[in-house]
Amino acid sequence: MQEKILSDQAKMLAKQRGLFLILTLMLSFICCGLTLKLITTRDKTILVPGLAQEVWLGQGKVSEGYIEEVSLMYLSMLLDLNKDVVGYKEALISKYISHSSTKYMKEIRQYFSHVKEQYKQFGLSTYFAVKSLEVNSSDNSVIAKGVLTTKFGDHGIDVKETSYFLSYDYAGSTLRLKEFHHIESEEELKKKEALLKEEEENMQKIEKAVDKRGMHHDQ
Secondary structure, three states: OHHHHHHHHHHHHHHHHHHHHHHHHHHHHHHHHHHHHHHHOOOOOOOOOOOOOOOOEEOOEEOHHHHHHHHHHHHHHHHOEEOOOHHHHHHHHHHHEOOOOHHHHHHHHHHHHHHHHHHHHHOEEEEEEEEEEEEEOOOOEEEEEEEEEEEEOOOOEEEEEEEEEEEEEEEOOEEEEEEEEEEOOHHHHHHHHHHHHHHHHHHHHHHHHHHHHHHHHHO
């Protein structure tokens, strides 16, 4: 009787060992598979704004809240700059420019090429404090109004209210930047008109002076 009990126990142990061996082999194969996947997979870093409100994405559309949050993130990369970070922010935002037209990347590169020279030459640093965002969710565009503070090294600070226009493409669950430009205020437009008028008047004076000299020369 005792021999039979011992025999049964031995068979049970053998079965348990066999089952344990099978489980061990299965786990080993799973671990090897996961390791191989991690080695061969190339993960992409996705830029995600710090969300301060409820947002949603779906069916080719995004909520106004998401457009606002993304705009705050892009505005910081475009306007919160100094000579030490301008190159880094250019490289960062270049990953998120719309591919629907080559002109969008060209315009952003031209923008950074212009500002990099200014920041390095004059030791500038700028910060844009957003006061309001006017969102048009039908075409994924925003007008950002706020205060731009510019520090000229140790030579003073300029503070002015200004506005910027941004537009986006919705592609791959991401809002990619298309357009970014400064919106000229009425005061700035009036100054431009005054300068153009002054230039035209100066040109007219020069032309009259040239005509008079020509007349004297003919006489």
